[in-house]
Amino acid sequence: MLSIDRSIIDAIVAHARRDHPDEACGVVAGPVGADTPTRHIPMENAARSMTFYEFDSMEQLRVWREMDDRDEEPVVIYHSHTATEAYPSRTDISFAGEPGAHYLLVSTRESDTEEIRSFRIVDGVVTEEPVRIVDAAVDPHAVQSYMFGQSPATVDYECSGR
Amino acid sequence: MSIEVRIPTILRSYTGGAKVVEGAGDTLADLLTDLDSRHAGLKARLVTEAGALHRFVNVYVNDEDVRFLGALDAKLNDGDSVTILPAVAGGAFGFAAAAAISQHRAAAAAISQHRAAAATVASHAAGLRAAAR
Known part of the structure:
Protein backbone atom coordinates (compact mmCIF):
# COMPACT_ATOMS: atom_id res chain seq x y z
CA MET A 1 0.00 0.00 0.00
CA LEU A 2 1.12 3.55 -0.68
CA SER A 3 0.35 6.02 2.11
CA ILE A 4 0.80 9.59 0.97
CA ASP A 5 -0.05 12.98 2.35
CA ARG A 6 -2.97 14.77 0.73
CA SER A 7 -0.92 17.95 0.19
CA ILE A 8 1.60 15.95 -1.89
CA ILE A 9 -1.15 14.30 -3.97
CA ASP A 10 -2.67 17.76 -4.52
CA ALA A 11 0.71 19.08 -5.70
CA ILE A 12 1.19 16.12 -8.07
CA VAL A 13 -2.30 16.57 -9.55
CA ALA A 14 -1.68 20.31 -9.94
CA HIS A 15 1.59 19.55 -11.78
CA ALA A 16 -0.17 17.07 -14.07
CA ARG A 17 -2.96 19.57 -14.81
CA ARG A 18 -0.46 22.36 -15.45
CA ASP A 19 1.48 20.32 -18.03
CA HIS A 20 -1.59 18.75 -19.66
CA PRO A 21 -1.81 17.75 -22.54
CA ASP A 22 1.91 16.90 -22.20
CA GLU A 23 2.84 14.20 -19.73
CA ALA A 24 4.16 15.43 -16.38
CA CYS A 25 6.67 13.52 -14.25
CA GLY A 26 8.46 13.72 -10.93
CA VAL A 27 9.62 12.12 -7.73
CA VAL A 28 8.60 12.13 -4.09
CA ALA A 29 11.64 11.47 -1.94
CA GLY A 30 11.57 10.08 1.57
CA PRO A 31 13.98 8.83 4.24
CA VAL A 32 15.77 5.60 3.24
CA GLY A 33 13.87 2.55 4.42
CA ALA A 34 10.87 4.41 5.82
CA ASP A 35 8.59 3.94 2.78
CA THR A 36 7.18 7.40 3.49
CA PRO A 37 7.09 10.01 0.71
CA THR A 38 7.83 13.44 2.19
CA ARG A 39 9.54 15.72 -0.37
CA HIS A 40 7.84 16.43 -3.71
CA ILE A 41 10.23 17.14 -6.60
CA PRO A 42 8.49 17.99 -9.89
CA MET A 43 10.82 17.09 -12.77
CA GLU A 44 11.10 18.45 -16.26
CA ASN A 45 9.73 16.18 -18.97
CA ALA A 46 12.71 16.36 -21.35
CA ALA A 47 10.61 14.68 -24.07
CA ARG A 48 7.86 17.37 -23.84
CA SER A 49 5.43 14.91 -25.32
CA MET A 50 1.80 13.97 -24.96
CA THR A 51 2.71 10.27 -25.04
CA PHE A 52 6.20 10.00 -23.58
CA TYR A 53 8.12 11.29 -20.60
CA GLU A 54 11.77 11.25 -19.80
CA PHE A 55 13.71 12.82 -16.95
CA ASP A 56 16.41 15.20 -18.12
CA SER A 57 19.58 13.19 -17.38
CA MET A 58 21.46 16.12 -15.84
CA GLU A 59 18.52 17.15 -13.63
CA GLN A 60 18.18 13.53 -12.56
CA LEU A 61 21.87 13.33 -11.57
CA ARG A 62 21.50 16.47 -9.46
CA VAL A 63 18.29 15.27 -7.77
CA TRP A 64 19.60 11.73 -7.15
CA ARG A 65 22.80 13.13 -5.57
CA GLU A 66 20.76 15.45 -3.42
CA MET A 67 18.68 12.50 -2.21
CA ASP A 68 21.90 10.60 -1.47
CA ASP A 69 23.27 13.50 0.57
CA ARG A 70 20.03 13.69 2.57
CA ASP A 71 19.79 9.91 3.13
CA GLU A 72 16.68 9.82 1.00
CA GLU A 73 15.48 7.54 -1.78
CA PRO A 74 12.85 7.89 -4.51
CA VAL A 75 9.79 6.53 -2.67
CA VAL A 76 7.37 7.56 -5.41
CA ILE A 77 8.04 8.04 -9.14
CA TYR A 78 5.03 9.56 -10.81
CA HIS A 79 3.90 10.54 -14.27
CA SER A 80 0.66 11.39 -16.00
CA HIS A 81 -1.17 9.81 -18.88
CA THR A 82 -3.15 12.54 -20.55
CA ALA A 83 -5.47 10.61 -22.86
CA THR A 84 -5.49 7.08 -21.47
CA GLU A 85 -6.06 5.28 -18.18
CA ALA A 86 -3.68 5.42 -15.21
CA TYR A 87 -2.17 2.00 -15.89
CA PRO A 88 1.50 1.27 -16.76
CA SER A 89 2.16 0.98 -20.49
CA ARG A 90 4.65 -1.48 -21.92
CA THR A 91 7.08 1.43 -22.17
CA ASP A 92 6.60 2.20 -18.47
CA ILE A 93 7.29 -1.42 -17.59
CA SER A 94 10.41 -1.78 -19.72
CA PHE A 95 11.94 1.35 -18.20
CA ALA A 96 10.96 0.77 -14.56
CA GLY A 97 14.38 0.70 -12.87
CA GLU A 98 13.64 1.44 -9.22
CA PRO A 99 12.34 -1.81 -7.70
CA GLY A 100 11.73 -0.14 -4.34
CA ALA A 101 9.62 2.71 -5.70
CA HIS A 102 5.87 3.13 -5.89
CA TYR A 103 5.03 3.98 -9.50
CA LEU A 104 2.18 6.44 -9.26
CA LEU A 105 0.12 7.22 -12.36
CA VAL A 106 -2.32 10.08 -12.71
CA SER A 107 -4.70 10.23 -15.63
CA THR A 108 -5.86 13.69 -16.63
CA ARG A 109 -8.02 12.56 -19.57
CA GLU A 110 -11.15 13.76 -17.75
CA SER A 111 -11.11 17.49 -17.09
CA ASP A 112 -13.02 17.33 -13.81
CA THR A 113 -11.75 14.16 -12.14
CA GLU A 114 -8.37 12.46 -11.78
CA GLU A 115 -7.67 8.78 -11.74
CA ILE A 116 -4.79 8.07 -9.31
CA ARG A 117 -3.33 4.57 -9.10
CA SER A 118 -0.13 3.09 -7.74
CA PHE A 119 1.93 0.09 -8.82
CA ARG A 120 5.03 -1.87 -7.96
CA ILE A 121 7.01 -2.79 -11.05
CA VAL A 122 9.71 -5.41 -10.37
CA ASP A 123 11.40 -7.47 -13.10
CA GLY A 124 8.65 -6.55 -15.56
CA VAL A 125 5.85 -7.68 -13.23
CA VAL A 126 3.21 -5.07 -12.41
CA THR A 127 1.33 -5.28 -9.11
CA GLU A 128 -1.32 -2.71 -8.29
CA GLU A 129 -1.58 -1.53 -4.69
CA PRO A 130 -4.12 0.59 -2.79
CA VAL A 131 -3.42 4.30 -2.32
CA ARG A 132 -4.20 5.73 1.10
CA ILE A 133 -4.38 9.50 1.14
CA VAL A 134 -3.64 10.85 4.59
CA ASP A 135 -4.63 14.22 5.98
CA ALA A 136 -1.57 15.43 7.85
CA ALA A 137 -3.60 18.15 9.51
CA VAL A 138 -5.29 15.46 11.59
CA ASP A 139 -3.12 13.90 14.30
CA PRO A 140 -3.43 10.16 13.64
CA HIS A 141 -2.98 9.38 17.34
CA ALA A 142 -5.69 11.72 18.50
CA VAL A 143 -8.97 10.21 19.61
CA GLN A 144 -11.47 11.08 16.95
CA SER A 145 -15.16 11.38 17.45
CA TYR A 146 -17.31 11.52 14.38
CA MET A 147 -20.38 13.67 14.33
CA PHE A 148 -22.97 14.22 11.68
CA GLY A 149 -21.70 16.12 8.73
CA GLN A 150 -18.05 15.47 9.47
CA SER A 151 -15.89 14.00 6.74
CA PRO A 152 -13.43 11.19 7.45
CA ALA A 153 -9.75 12.04 7.79
CA THR A 154 -8.53 9.42 5.33
CA VAL A 155 -9.79 8.11 2.05
CA ASP A 156 -8.88 4.64 0.85
CA TYR A 157 -8.77 4.13 -2.89
CA GLU A 158 -9.07 0.39 -3.23
CA CYS A 159 -7.52 -1.48 -6.12
CA SER A 160 -9.88 -1.84 -9.00
CA GLY A 161 -9.07 -5.55 -9.08
CA ARG A 162 -7.37 -5.48 -12.40
CA MET B 1 44.60 3.47 -11.86
CA SER B 2 41.39 3.52 -9.91
CA ILE B 3 37.92 4.77 -10.79
CA GLU B 4 35.05 4.88 -8.34
CA VAL B 5 31.78 3.53 -9.75
CA ARG B 6 28.42 4.18 -8.09
CA ILE B 7 25.95 1.35 -8.62
CA PRO B 8 22.15 1.87 -8.55
CA THR B 9 19.90 -0.30 -6.35
CA ILE B 10 18.64 -2.37 -9.27
CA LEU B 11 22.17 -3.52 -10.21
CA ARG B 12 23.53 -4.16 -6.72
CA SER B 13 22.70 -7.85 -7.04
CA TYR B 14 25.79 -7.99 -9.27
CA THR B 15 28.04 -6.27 -6.73
CA GLY B 16 27.09 -8.23 -3.62
CA GLY B 17 24.97 -5.30 -2.47
CA ALA B 18 27.82 -2.80 -2.75
CA LYS B 19 26.81 0.76 -3.59
CA VAL B 20 30.31 1.77 -4.71
CA VAL B 21 32.91 -0.41 -6.44
CA GLU B 22 36.34 0.31 -7.90
CA GLY B 23 37.49 -0.40 -11.41
CA ALA B 24 40.06 0.51 -14.03
CA GLY B 25 40.11 1.36 -17.73
CA ASP B 26 41.08 4.03 -20.24
CA THR B 27 37.57 4.21 -21.65
CA LEU B 28 34.11 3.48 -20.32
CA ALA B 29 34.04 0.26 -22.39
CA ASP B 30 37.33 -0.88 -20.79
CA LEU B 31 36.03 -0.03 -17.33
CA LEU B 32 32.84 -2.05 -17.88
CA THR B 33 34.86 -5.03 -19.11
CA ASP B 34 37.07 -4.77 -16.03
CA LEU B 35 34.03 -4.57 -13.72
CA ASP B 36 32.41 -7.53 -15.47
CA SER B 37 35.46 -9.70 -14.64
CA ARG B 38 34.60 -9.33 -10.94
CA HIS B 39 30.86 -8.68 -11.21
CA ALA B 40 29.78 -11.07 -13.94
CA GLY B 41 26.65 -10.03 -15.79
CA LEU B 42 26.89 -6.33 -14.97
CA LYS B 43 28.11 -5.32 -18.41
CA ALA B 44 25.24 -7.05 -20.19
CA ARG B 45 22.81 -4.88 -18.21
CA LEU B 46 24.53 -1.72 -19.47
CA VAL B 47 25.57 -2.57 -23.02
CA THR B 48 23.30 -3.98 -25.74
CA GLU B 49 24.17 -7.00 -27.88
CA ALA B 50 24.87 -4.52 -30.68
CA GLY B 51 27.54 -2.96 -28.48
CA ALA B 52 25.82 0.33 -27.65
CA LEU B 53 25.05 1.81 -24.27
CA HIS B 54 21.64 0.60 -23.12
CA ARG B 55 18.69 2.93 -23.40
CA PHE B 56 17.52 2.08 -19.87
CA VAL B 57 20.53 3.49 -18.04
CA ASN B 58 22.25 6.83 -17.68
CA VAL B 59 26.00 6.77 -17.13
CA TYR B 60 27.91 9.84 -15.98
CA VAL B 61 31.63 10.57 -15.77
CA ASN B 62 32.02 13.05 -12.93
CA ASP B 63 29.25 15.56 -13.77
CA GLU B 64 28.76 14.76 -17.47
CA ASP B 65 26.34 12.39 -19.20
CA VAL B 66 28.57 10.02 -21.21
CA ARG B 67 26.22 10.32 -24.19
CA PHE B 68 27.86 13.72 -24.66
CA LEU B 69 31.38 12.33 -24.14
CA GLY B 70 31.42 9.62 -26.78
CA ALA B 71 29.33 7.03 -24.87
CA LEU B 72 31.34 3.80 -24.46
CA ASP B 73 34.39 5.53 -25.98
CA ALA B 74 34.38 8.20 -23.26
CA LYS B 75 37.91 8.65 -21.95
CA LEU B 76 38.56 8.03 -18.27
CA ASN B 77 41.32 9.27 -15.97
CA ASP B 78 42.59 8.08 -12.62
CA GLY B 79 40.37 9.47 -9.88
CA ASP B 80 37.31 9.90 -12.07
CA SER B 81 33.96 9.06 -10.58
CA VAL B 82 31.44 7.14 -12.69
CA THR B 83 27.76 7.14 -11.69
CA ILE B 84 25.18 4.74 -13.11
CA LEU B 85 21.48 5.57 -12.70
CA PRO B 86 18.38 3.90 -14.11
CA ALA B 87 16.95 6.17 -16.83
CA VAL B 88 13.50 7.30 -15.72
CA ALA B 89 11.20 7.34 -18.72
CA GLY B 90 7.96 5.90 -20.00
CA GLY B 91 4.60 7.11 -21.14
CA ALA B 92 1.35 6.11 -22.72
CA PHE B 93 2.73 5.30 -26.14
CA GLY B 94 4.33 2.10 -27.47
Missing part, protein backbone atom coordinates in the same frame (compact mmCIF):
# COMPACT_ATOMS: atom_id res chain seq x y z
CA PHE B 95 8.03 1.56 -27.12
CA ALA B 96 9.04 1.80 -30.79
CA ALA B 97 7.22 5.10 -31.15
CA ALA B 98 8.62 6.33 -27.87
CA ALA B 99 12.15 5.53 -28.98
CA ALA B 100 11.55 7.41 -32.22
CA ILE B 101 10.13 10.40 -30.36
CA SER B 102 13.05 10.54 -27.98
CA GLN B 103 15.30 10.60 -31.05
CA HIS B 104 17.79 8.47 -29.29
CA ARG B 105 20.87 7.59 -31.26
CA ALA B 106 20.31 3.89 -30.67
CA ALA B 107 16.90 4.15 -32.31
CA ALA B 108 18.37 5.92 -35.30
CA ALA B 109 21.12 3.30 -35.52
CA ALA B 110 18.55 0.49 -35.29
CA ILE B 111 16.50 2.07 -38.05
CA SER B 112 19.52 2.47 -40.32
CA GLN B 113 20.58 -1.12 -39.59
CA HIS B 114 17.06 -2.23 -40.40
CA ARG B 115 17.18 -0.28 -43.66
CA ALA B 116 20.58 -1.75 -44.53
CA ALA B 117 19.20 -5.23 -43.79
CA ALA B 118 16.13 -4.53 -45.92
CA ALA B 119 18.37 -3.34 -48.77
CA THR B 120 20.46 -6.53 -48.48
CA VAL B 121 17.31 -8.68 -48.57
CA ALA B 122 15.99 -6.72 -51.57
CA SER B 123 19.24 -7.06 -53.54
CA HIS B 124 19.43 -10.75 -52.59
CA ALA B 125 15.85 -11.26 -53.82
CA ALA B 126 16.70 -9.42 -57.05
CA GLY B 127 19.72 -11.71 -57.45
CA LEU B 128 17.54 -14.79 -56.96
CA ARG B 129 15.03 -13.53 -59.52
CA ALA B 130 17.84 -12.86 -61.99
CA ALA B 131 19.26 -16.36 -61.36
CA ALA B 132 15.80 -17.92 -61.86
CA ARG B 133 15.48 -16.35 -65.30
Whole structure:
Protein backbone atom coordinates (compact mmCIF):
# COMPACT_ATOMS: atom_id res chain seq x y z
CA MET A 1 0.00 0.00 0.00
CA LEU A 2 1.12 3.55 -0.68
CA SER A 3 0.35 6.02 2.11
CA ILE A 4 0.80 9.59 0.97
CA ASP A 5 -0.05 12.98 2.35
CA ARG A 6 -2.97 14.77 0.73
CA SER A 7 -0.92 17.95 0.19
CA ILE A 8 1.60 15.95 -1.89
CA ILE A 9 -1.15 14.30 -3.97
CA ASP A 10 -2.67 17.76 -4.52
CA ALA A 11 0.71 19.08 -5.70
CA ILE A 12 1.19 16.12 -8.07
CA VAL A 13 -2.30 16.57 -9.55
CA ALA A 14 -1.68 20.31 -9.94
CA HIS A 15 1.59 19.55 -11.78
CA ALA A 16 -0.17 17.07 -14.07
CA ARG A 17 -2.96 19.57 -14.81
CA ARG A 18 -0.46 22.36 -15.45
CA ASP A 19 1.48 20.32 -18.03
CA HIS A 20 -1.59 18.75 -19.66
CA PRO A 21 -1.81 17.75 -22.54
CA ASP A 22 1.91 16.90 -22.20
CA GLU A 23 2.84 14.20 -19.73
CA ALA A 24 4.16 15.43 -16.38
CA CYS A 25 6.67 13.52 -14.25
CA GLY A 26 8.46 13.72 -10.93
CA VAL A 27 9.62 12.12 -7.73
CA VAL A 28 8.60 12.13 -4.09
CA ALA A 29 11.64 11.47 -1.94
CA GLY A 30 11.57 10.08 1.57
CA PRO A 31 13.98 8.83 4.24
CA VAL A 32 15.77 5.60 3.24
CA GLY A 33 13.87 2.55 4.42
CA ALA A 34 10.87 4.41 5.82
CA ASP A 35 8.59 3.94 2.78
CA THR A 36 7.18 7.40 3.49
CA PRO A 37 7.09 10.01 0.71
CA THR A 38 7.83 13.44 2.19
CA ARG A 39 9.54 15.72 -0.37
CA HIS A 40 7.84 16.43 -3.71
CA ILE A 41 10.23 17.14 -6.60
CA PRO A 42 8.49 17.99 -9.89
CA MET A 43 10.82 17.09 -12.77
CA GLU A 44 11.10 18.45 -16.26
CA ASN A 45 9.73 16.18 -18.97
CA ALA A 46 12.71 16.36 -21.35
CA ALA A 47 10.61 14.68 -24.07
CA ARG A 48 7.86 17.37 -23.84
CA SER A 49 5.43 14.91 -25.32
CA MET A 50 1.80 13.97 -24.96
CA THR A 51 2.71 10.27 -25.04
CA PHE A 52 6.20 10.00 -23.58
CA TYR A 53 8.12 11.29 -20.60
CA GLU A 54 11.77 11.25 -19.80
CA PHE A 55 13.71 12.82 -16.95
CA ASP A 56 16.41 15.20 -18.12
CA SER A 57 19.58 13.19 -17.38
CA MET A 58 21.46 16.12 -15.84
CA GLU A 59 18.52 17.15 -13.63
CA GLN A 60 18.18 13.53 -12.56
CA LEU A 61 21.87 13.33 -11.57
CA ARG A 62 21.50 16.47 -9.46
CA VAL A 63 18.29 15.27 -7.77
CA TRP A 64 19.60 11.73 -7.15
CA ARG A 65 22.80 13.13 -5.57
CA GLU A 66 20.76 15.45 -3.42
CA MET A 67 18.68 12.50 -2.21
CA ASP A 68 21.90 10.60 -1.47
CA ASP A 69 23.27 13.50 0.57
CA ARG A 70 20.03 13.69 2.57
CA ASP A 71 19.79 9.91 3.13
CA GLU A 72 16.68 9.82 1.00
CA GLU A 73 15.48 7.54 -1.78
CA PRO A 74 12.85 7.89 -4.51
CA VAL A 75 9.79 6.53 -2.67
CA VAL A 76 7.37 7.56 -5.41
CA ILE A 77 8.04 8.04 -9.14
CA TYR A 78 5.03 9.56 -10.81
CA HIS A 79 3.90 10.54 -14.27
CA SER A 80 0.66 11.39 -16.00
CA HIS A 81 -1.17 9.81 -18.88
CA THR A 82 -3.15 12.54 -20.55
CA ALA A 83 -5.47 10.61 -22.86
CA THR A 84 -5.49 7.08 -21.47
CA GLU A 85 -6.06 5.28 -18.18
CA ALA A 86 -3.68 5.42 -15.21
CA TYR A 87 -2.17 2.00 -15.89
CA PRO A 88 1.50 1.27 -16.76
CA SER A 89 2.16 0.98 -20.49
CA ARG A 90 4.65 -1.48 -21.92
CA THR A 91 7.08 1.43 -22.17
CA ASP A 92 6.60 2.20 -18.47
CA ILE A 93 7.29 -1.42 -17.59
CA SER A 94 10.41 -1.78 -19.72
CA PHE A 95 11.94 1.35 -18.20
CA ALA A 96 10.96 0.77 -14.56
CA GLY A 97 14.38 0.70 -12.87
CA GLU A 98 13.64 1.44 -9.22
CA PRO A 99 12.34 -1.81 -7.70
CA GLY A 100 11.73 -0.14 -4.34
CA ALA A 101 9.62 2.71 -5.70
CA HIS A 102 5.87 3.13 -5.89
CA TYR A 103 5.03 3.98 -9.50
CA LEU A 104 2.18 6.44 -9.26
CA LEU A 105 0.12 7.22 -12.36
CA VAL A 106 -2.32 10.08 -12.71
CA SER A 107 -4.70 10.23 -15.63
CA THR A 108 -5.86 13.69 -16.63
CA ARG A 109 -8.02 12.56 -19.57
CA GLU A 110 -11.15 13.76 -17.75
CA SER A 111 -11.11 17.49 -17.09
CA ASP A 112 -13.02 17.33 -13.81
CA THR A 113 -11.75 14.16 -12.14
CA GLU A 114 -8.37 12.46 -11.78
CA GLU A 115 -7.67 8.78 -11.74
CA ILE A 116 -4.79 8.07 -9.31
CA ARG A 117 -3.33 4.57 -9.10
CA SER A 118 -0.13 3.09 -7.74
CA PHE A 119 1.93 0.09 -8.82
CA ARG A 120 5.03 -1.87 -7.96
CA ILE A 121 7.01 -2.79 -11.05
CA VAL A 122 9.71 -5.41 -10.37
CA ASP A 123 11.40 -7.47 -13.10
CA GLY A 124 8.65 -6.55 -15.56
CA VAL A 125 5.85 -7.68 -13.23
CA VAL A 126 3.21 -5.07 -12.41
CA THR A 127 1.33 -5.28 -9.11
CA GLU A 128 -1.32 -2.71 -8.29
CA GLU A 129 -1.58 -1.53 -4.69
CA PRO A 130 -4.12 0.59 -2.79
CA VAL A 131 -3.42 4.30 -2.32
CA ARG A 132 -4.20 5.73 1.10
CA ILE A 133 -4.38 9.50 1.14
CA VAL A 134 -3.64 10.85 4.59
CA ASP A 135 -4.63 14.22 5.98
CA ALA A 136 -1.57 15.43 7.85
CA ALA A 137 -3.60 18.15 9.51
CA VAL A 138 -5.29 15.46 11.59
CA ASP A 139 -3.12 13.90 14.30
CA PRO A 140 -3.43 10.16 13.64
CA HIS A 141 -2.98 9.38 17.34
CA ALA A 142 -5.69 11.72 18.50
CA VAL A 143 -8.97 10.21 19.61
CA GLN A 144 -11.47 11.08 16.95
CA SER A 145 -15.16 11.38 17.45
CA TYR A 146 -17.31 11.52 14.38
CA MET A 147 -20.38 13.67 14.33
CA PHE A 148 -22.97 14.22 11.68
CA GLY A 149 -21.70 16.12 8.73
CA GLN A 150 -18.05 15.47 9.47
CA SER A 151 -15.89 14.00 6.74
CA PRO A 152 -13.43 11.19 7.45
CA ALA A 153 -9.75 12.04 7.79
CA THR A 154 -8.53 9.42 5.33
CA VAL A 155 -9.79 8.11 2.05
CA ASP A 156 -8.88 4.64 0.85
CA TYR A 157 -8.77 4.13 -2.89
CA GLU A 158 -9.07 0.39 -3.23
CA CYS A 159 -7.52 -1.48 -6.12
CA SER A 160 -9.88 -1.84 -9.00
CA GLY A 161 -9.07 -5.55 -9.08
CA ARG A 162 -7.37 -5.48 -12.40
CA MET B 1 44.60 3.47 -11.86
CA SER B 2 41.39 3.52 -9.91
CA ILE B 3 37.92 4.77 -10.79
CA GLU B 4 35.05 4.88 -8.34
CA VAL B 5 31.78 3.53 -9.75
CA ARG B 6 28.42 4.18 -8.09
CA ILE B 7 25.95 1.35 -8.62
CA PRO B 8 22.15 1.87 -8.55
CA THR B 9 19.90 -0.30 -6.35
CA ILE B 10 18.64 -2.37 -9.27
CA LEU B 11 22.17 -3.52 -10.21
CA ARG B 12 23.53 -4.16 -6.72
CA SER B 13 22.70 -7.85 -7.04
CA TYR B 14 25.79 -7.99 -9.27
CA THR B 15 28.04 -6.27 -6.73
CA GLY B 16 27.09 -8.23 -3.62
CA GLY B 17 24.97 -5.30 -2.47
CA ALA B 18 27.82 -2.80 -2.75
CA LYS B 19 26.81 0.76 -3.59
CA VAL B 20 30.31 1.77 -4.71
CA VAL B 21 32.91 -0.41 -6.44
CA GLU B 22 36.34 0.31 -7.90
CA GLY B 23 37.49 -0.40 -11.41
CA ALA B 24 40.06 0.51 -14.03
CA GLY B 25 40.11 1.36 -17.73
CA ASP B 26 41.08 4.03 -20.24
CA THR B 27 37.57 4.21 -21.65
CA LEU B 28 34.11 3.48 -20.32
CA ALA B 29 34.04 0.26 -22.39
CA ASP B 30 37.33 -0.88 -20.79
CA LEU B 31 36.03 -0.03 -17.33
CA LEU B 32 32.84 -2.05 -17.88
CA THR B 33 34.86 -5.03 -19.11
CA ASP B 34 37.07 -4.77 -16.03
CA LEU B 35 34.03 -4.57 -13.72
CA ASP B 36 32.41 -7.53 -15.47
CA SER B 37 35.46 -9.70 -14.64
CA ARG B 38 34.60 -9.33 -10.94
CA HIS B 39 30.86 -8.68 -11.21
CA ALA B 40 29.78 -11.07 -13.94
CA GLY B 41 26.65 -10.03 -15.79
CA LEU B 42 26.89 -6.33 -14.97
CA LYS B 43 28.11 -5.32 -18.41
CA ALA B 44 25.24 -7.05 -20.19
CA ARG B 45 22.81 -4.88 -18.21
CA LEU B 46 24.53 -1.72 -19.47
CA VAL B 47 25.57 -2.57 -23.02
CA THR B 48 23.30 -3.98 -25.74
CA GLU B 49 24.17 -7.00 -27.88
CA ALA B 50 24.87 -4.52 -30.68
CA GLY B 51 27.54 -2.96 -28.48
CA ALA B 52 25.82 0.33 -27.65
CA LEU B 53 25.05 1.81 -24.27
CA HIS B 54 21.64 0.60 -23.12
CA ARG B 55 18.69 2.93 -23.40
CA PHE B 56 17.52 2.08 -19.87
CA VAL B 57 20.53 3.49 -18.04
CA ASN B 58 22.25 6.83 -17.68
CA VAL B 59 26.00 6.77 -17.13
CA TYR B 60 27.91 9.84 -15.98
CA VAL B 61 31.63 10.57 -15.77
CA ASN B 62 32.02 13.05 -12.93
CA ASP B 63 29.25 15.56 -13.77
CA GLU B 64 28.76 14.76 -17.47
CA ASP B 65 26.34 12.39 -19.20
CA VAL B 66 28.57 10.02 -21.21
CA ARG B 67 26.22 10.32 -24.19
CA PHE B 68 27.86 13.72 -24.66
CA LEU B 69 31.38 12.33 -24.14
CA GLY B 70 31.42 9.62 -26.78
CA ALA B 71 29.33 7.03 -24.87
CA LEU B 72 31.34 3.80 -24.46
CA ASP B 73 34.39 5.53 -25.98
CA ALA B 74 34.38 8.20 -23.26
CA LYS B 75 37.91 8.65 -21.95
CA LEU B 76 38.56 8.03 -18.27
CA ASN B 77 41.32 9.27 -15.97
CA ASP B 78 42.59 8.08 -12.62
CA GLY B 79 40.37 9.47 -9.88
CA ASP B 80 37.31 9.90 -12.07
CA SER B 81 33.96 9.06 -10.58
CA VAL B 82 31.44 7.14 -12.69
CA THR B 83 27.76 7.14 -11.69
CA ILE B 84 25.18 4.74 -13.11
CA LEU B 85 21.48 5.57 -12.70
CA PRO B 86 18.38 3.90 -14.11
CA ALA B 87 16.95 6.17 -16.83
CA VAL B 88 13.50 7.30 -15.72
CA ALA B 89 11.20 7.34 -18.72
CA GLY B 90 7.96 5.90 -20.00
CA GLY B 91 4.60 7.11 -21.14
CA ALA B 92 1.35 6.11 -22.72
CA PHE B 93 2.73 5.30 -26.14
CA GLY B 94 4.33 2.10 -27.47
CA PHE B 95 8.03 1.56 -27.12
CA ALA B 96 9.04 1.80 -30.79
CA ALA B 97 7.22 5.10 -31.15
CA ALA B 98 8.62 6.33 -27.87
CA ALA B 99 12.15 5.53 -28.98
CA ALA B 100 11.55 7.41 -32.22
CA ILE B 101 10.13 10.40 -30.36
CA SER B 102 13.05 10.54 -27.98
CA GLN B 103 15.30 10.60 -31.05
CA HIS B 104 17.79 8.47 -29.29
CA ARG B 105 20.87 7.59 -31.26
CA ALA B 106 20.31 3.89 -30.67
CA ALA B 107 16.90 4.15 -32.31
CA ALA B 108 18.37 5.92 -35.30
CA ALA B 109 21.12 3.30 -35.52
CA ALA B 110 18.55 0.49 -35.29
CA ILE B 111 16.50 2.07 -38.05
CA SER B 112 19.52 2.47 -40.32
CA GLN B 113 20.58 -1.12 -39.59
CA HIS B 114 17.06 -2.23 -40.40
CA ARG B 115 17.18 -0.28 -43.66
CA ALA B 116 20.58 -1.75 -44.53
CA ALA B 117 19.20 -5.23 -43.79
CA ALA B 118 16.13 -4.53 -45.92
CA ALA B 119 18.37 -3.34 -48.77
CA THR B 120 20.46 -6.53 -48.48
CA VAL B 121 17.31 -8.68 -48.57
CA ALA B 122 15.99 -6.72 -51.57
CA SER B 123 19.24 -7.06 -53.54
CA HIS B 124 19.43 -10.75 -52.59
CA ALA B 125 15.85 -11.26 -53.82
CA ALA B 126 16.70 -9.42 -57.05
CA GLY B 127 19.72 -11.71 -57.45
CA LEU B 128 17.54 -14.79 -56.96
CA ARG B 129 15.03 -13.53 -59.52
CA ALA B 130 17.84 -12.86 -61.99
CA ALA B 131 19.26 -16.36 -61.36
CA ALA B 132 15.80 -17.92 -61.86
CA ARG B 133 15.48 -16.35 -65.30
